[in-house]
Amino acid sequence: xxxxxxxxxxxxxxxxVATNLALCLSNKVQLLDCDVEEPNAHLFLNPVFQQKEPxxxxxxxxxxxxxxxxxKCMDICRFGALAVxxxxxxxxxxxxxxxxxxxxxCPENAVIEKKRTLGIIGHGSVNGxxxxxxxxxxxxxxxxxxxxxxxxxxxxxxITIIDAPPxxxxxxxxxxxxADMILLVTEPTPFGLHDLKLAVDTVKILxxxxxxxxxxAGIGNDEVNKYxxxxxxxxxxxxxxxxxxxxxxxxxxxxxxxxxxxxEKFLALFQKIAQLIEKGGQK
Amino acid sequence: xxxxxxxxxxxxxxxxxITSAFASLAKDMVLCDAxxxxxxxxxxxxxxxxxxxxxxxxxxxLINLEKCTQCGRCIELCRFDAVxxxxxxxxxxxEGCGVCVDLCPEAAIDFPETLCGQWYISDTRLGPMVHAxxxxxxxxxxxxxxxxxxxxxxxxxxxxxxxxLTDGPPGIGxxxxxxxxQANAVLIVAEPTVSGFHDMERVAELAxxxxxxxxxxxxKYDLNLEQTQRIEIHAQxxxxxxxxxxxxxxxxTEAMIQAxxxxxYNKDSQAATETRQVWDAIVSLPAFNAPVNNxxxxx
Numbered sequence: 098x099x100x101x102x103x104x105x106x107x108x109x110x111x112x113x114v115a116t117n118l119a120l121c122l123s124n125k126v127q128l129l130d131c132d133v134e135e136p137n138a139h140l141f142l143n144p145v146f147q148q149k150e151p152x153x154x155x156x157x158x159x160x161x162x163x164x165x166x167x168x169k170c171m172d173i174c175r176f177g178a179l180a181v182x183x184x185x186x187x188x189x190x191x192x193x194x195x196x197x198x199x200x201x202x203c204p205e206n207a208v209i210e211k212k213r214t215l216g217i218i219g220h221g222s223v224n225g226x227x228x229x230x231x232x233x234x235x236x237x238x239x240x241x242x243x244x245x246x247x248x249x250x251x252x253x254x255x256i257t258i259i260d261a262p263p264x265x266x267x268x269x270x271x272x273x274x275x276a277d278m279i280l281l282v283t284e285p286t287p288f289g290l291h292d293l294k295l296a297v298d299t300v301k302i303l304x305x306x307x308x309x310x311x312x313x314a315g316i317g318n319d320e321v322n323k324y325x326x327x328x329x330x331x332x333x334x335x336x337x338x339x340x341x342x343x344x345x346x347x348x349x350x351x352x353x354x355x356x357x358x359x360x361e362k363f364l365a366l367f368q369k370i371a372q373l374i375e376k377g378g379q380k
Numbered sequence: 381x382x383x384x385x386x387x388x389x390x391x392x393x394x395x396x397x398i399t400s401a402f403a404s405l406a407k408d409m410v411l412c413d414a415x416x417x418x419x420x421x422x423x424x425x426x427x428x429x430x431x432x433x434x435x436x437x438x439x440x441x442l443i444n445l446e447k448c449t450q451c452g453r454c455i456e457l458c459r460f461d462a463v464x465x466x467x468x469x470x471x472x473x474x475e476g477c478g479v480c481v482d483l484c485p486e487a488a489i490d491f492p493e494t495l496c497g498q499w500y501i502s503d504t505r506l507g508p509m510v511h512a513x514x515x516x517x518x519x520x521x522x523x524x525x526x527x528x529x530x531x532x533x534x535x536x537x538x539x540x541x542x543x544x545l546t547d548g549p550p551g552i553g554x555x556x557x558x559x560x561x562q563a564n565a566v567l568i569v570a571e572p573t574v575s576g577f578h579d580m581e582r583v584a585e586l587a588x589x590x591x592x593x594x595x596x597x598x599x600k601y602d603l604n605l606e607q608t609q610r611i612e613i614h615a616q617x618x619x620x621x622x623x624x625x626x627x628x629x630x631x632x633t634e635a636m637i638q639a640x641x642x643x644x645y646n647k648d649s650q651a652a653t654e655t656r657q658v659w660d661a662i663v664s665l666p667a668f669n670a671p672v673n674n675x676x677x678x679x
Contacts, residue, residue, distance in 0.1 A: 105418050106420070107390065107391010107418075108392010112575065134552045134582075137575040173478070173482050196459055196460075196477030197457070202483070235589055236590075238554040238557055239554075262551065263417075264418055264521075265514070265516050266517065267517075267518075267519050269417075284392075291420060295418055302517050303472075348574065348606075349575075
């Protein structure tokens with residue numbers, strides 16, 4: 098079972114929901130932190146990392162002794178990552194999408210695959226829970242390959258909880274795609290609602306069942322509730338706005354540890370998610 | 381001409397509320413919303429859309445099944461698993477690299493342009509605004525960010541306006557890198573939480589990587605004084621100018637609900653007073669007024 102926790106807008110509480118939900122289910126769960134630009138889940142769960150592994154992308158390197166400067170590599174590259182000069186070839190690694198076109202078309206076998214490090218994957222565990230996160234190197238741009246790498250460690254015997262990045266473009270798709278259910282965390286404000294609608298549109302394209310968690314309930318207005326009702330999307334949980342919760346979060350603590358009554362609430366959330374997946378599977 | 385980019389690393393720290401507040405204070409300015417994935421600035425500024433343009437972000441492969449002999453070469457070549465066993469292209473997975481298009485032995489793959497979104501030039505009560513909307517599940521957000529920043533500069537030059545205020549995207553990836561190149565300065569809006577600290581550190585490192593002067597203000601600072609101090613100590617050690625603290629104030633949310641900036645909603649609120657102090661600190665900084673570093677444009 099794969100549950101992807103997303104939001105559209107940043108800072109609505111994705112990581113809070115992902116980590117607290119995971120902690121309640123501990124040894125049945127693996128948590129995949131796919132917000133690789135700004136991974137935060139480890140700050141709350143403090144896993145022990147057993148292993149770190151770099152994520153590479155293949156980028157071209159030119160063997161100038163073999164190169165005849167025919168420009169075929171430059172012509173196939175749609176991303177402007179190669180510039181063939183009279184006696185040299187310039188490579189702009191940051192523009193390369195690792196499509197492999199240049200390796201394929203070079204008639205002289207002069208394009209060599211070089212590995213470029215995009216980021217790092219951490220493998221860890223905490224309380225019997227398996228924890229994996231991805232971390233983009235600062236200055237790198239290729240995010241989806243790291244997310245895909247994190248997700249390649251999905252264990253079908255466990256409940257997989259994905260902490261997704263904000264937004265609606267390629268990184269979010271990489272973190273949502275092929276999930277069994279998407280949990281959208283929002284806040285009841287105009288920004289929260291606006292970005293929730295974008296997130297719902299994204300989920301619709303992927304055709305995956307979804308539900309909503311309203312975080313900081315009471316801070317704004319009830320437009321999110323009205324929207325959810327109109328769109329027939331279930332609100333699975335509301336976490337009230339409470340300065341105490343905000344402070345627990347700010348210190349990197351877990352709500353279910355500090356306010357034990359929330360353990361049952363998160364378990365109830367999981368039951369609702371499981372029911373929704375069952376229903377969604379029958380449609 | 382000066383350009384200030386408001387970033388945060390972590391989402392939801394108050395970038396957009398603070399950008400719109402600055403818009404109430406700044407004069408002769410163009411606004412630019414570079415959070416093209418989930419743009420929100422228009423919800424406060426209620427723009428009057430004057431001009432609207434299509435954003436052609438790239439191309440997408442399309443197999444012509446009549447010409448296709450199902451030889452499987454495209455499946456073999458595609459590094460993005462975008463060719464299904466039925467010899468159809470999964471548009472979400474397709475990266476637009478065109479390798480299959482060029483190398484299909486039957487020339488059976490078309491490569492039409494894809495409409496990836498729209499961008500707009502609008503009027504608002506606080507000044508002209510350049511903004512965009514990336515289509516759902518589209519790629520090339522970095523390219524769109526670069527495009528609207530370019531257009532904001534053109535507009536500022538045309539209207540003889542001296543400042544561009546850019547509301548940036550969260551994170552540190554492609555659209556963020558596209559939003560900071562050649563800017564005068566970056567303001568990082570940090571929140572005093574362990575994750576806020578962690579994310580601020582990474583976005584500050586990014587600014588340093590691209591040689592853009594960074595400043596930091598701490599929003600909702602009174603939520604956790606210990607974390608606030610931790611951010612300030614980090615800033616001091618890393619040559620990041622601290623431009624102030626803003627209190628946790630429900631007036632920001634109340635203003636947002638009424639589609640107002642904090643100054644339009646309650647200019648005497650504590651948060652408004654503190655935001656004004658932050659703005660005054662920014663505009664008096666030498667880094668903000670210095671000519672832009674001639675840095676290499678990376679995207």
